[in-house]
Amino acid sequence: MEKPTSTWELFEDLVRRILEANNFQIDPNLIRGDRGFDFLGHFGGESWAIEVKYYRTARIRPSLIESAAARVINNGIGRQTDKGMLVISSFLPVDIRHSLEDKFNIVFVDQIDLRNLAATKPSLIDELDALLELGPEFVEKKNYNKRDLHDFSAKLSETESPPIDTKGTDLCEELKSLKRGKSTWTKYEDICERILKYLFPNDLQGWHKQKSTDGGGNRYDFVCRVRQNTEYWRFLVDHLNSRYVIFEFKNYSEKIKQGQVLTTEKYLLERGLRKVAIMFTRLGADRNATSMMQGAMREHGKLILALDDEAVCKMLHMKEQGEDPTDFLFELTDEFLLSLPR
Secondary structure (H helix, E strand, O other): OOOOOOHHHHHHHHHHHHHHHOOOEEOOOOOOOOOOOOEEEEEOOEEEEEEEEOOOOOOOOHHHHHHHHHHHHHHHHHOOOOEEEEEEOOOOOHHHHHHHHHHHOOEEEOHHHHHHHHHHOHHHHHHHHHHHOOOHHHHHHHOOOOOOHHHOOOOHHHOOOOOOOOHHHHHHHHHHHOOOOHHHHHHHHHHHHHHHHHHOOOOEEEEEEEEEEEOOEEEEEEEEEEOOOOHHHHHHHHHHOOOEEEEEEEOOOOOEOHHHHHHHHOOOEOOOOEEEEEEEEOOOEOHHHHHHHHHHHHHHOOEEEEEOHHHHHHHHHHHHOOOOHHHHHHHHHHHHHHOOOO
16 A cells, blocks of 8 residues: 655645745755755745744644754755745744744744745645645634745844754664663663653653563553643543553563563553553564554554654654654554554
């Protein structure tokens, strides 16, 4: 079965066409990201470094926006572009926009800006409304005058390069360099704890350590209370009835087996509003373990996900680049549920 085009790819393509409808010339030779940004545009006789960020959650997350903005500036300066632009799928309140533009000296374009820009070709408005699920009441409530990008005079050459977040890369390298097996279990737990608190600082509360036994050795894993800050955590609470999430850390030198999944499933309690477990593993799960996870979901409505080192590092890189790591968890969950066998 052919994998469908992801929403972020559709959004990125739509942004390109909206910009082109407003007289931007987008360099067709730019391979996405090979200059550190998504598009190299030419407008008003100047070159623009343009980065596009799609977020499933409409509510802005300032720390992610700032990380993305810092990269636009540094990569734009490095490629000697004249100006910078960060396009986001969320709504950006005017006061926050002014603060960000004063701080970073680049243009911030949100979903309402895009809708106003799309007015030059009305069919693009329909696409944008459908993709971002913008209702008429939202547009009427938050509409404001279209901005003229010609009026934006700030130059990247006049901008000081802000510091770049590299913590995700550092944690990924530390994780991958750690030896697998029981001898490093404690170090693995420590790294996983720091990774979780870096990825989800405002999404999880409690951080209650729970003692468990697996393979003859005692370990401590986390039970966290979910805050509904993003679409993913809201989905777990509203549709899976899981107000709490278990995180387990399995530093095995091979893929986890069905026995480890069965142990984890026993900690998931429907009446305890604890029906989701996310397992950090080094190499993922074998076929029988995956079948066990599918059975837990199909028969008991318990969601168990196994993340290997590559998946964890992907989320770490997303976070430091200004993307939301919970969007990756949403895609992973979506794929798991769509492929669930009878």
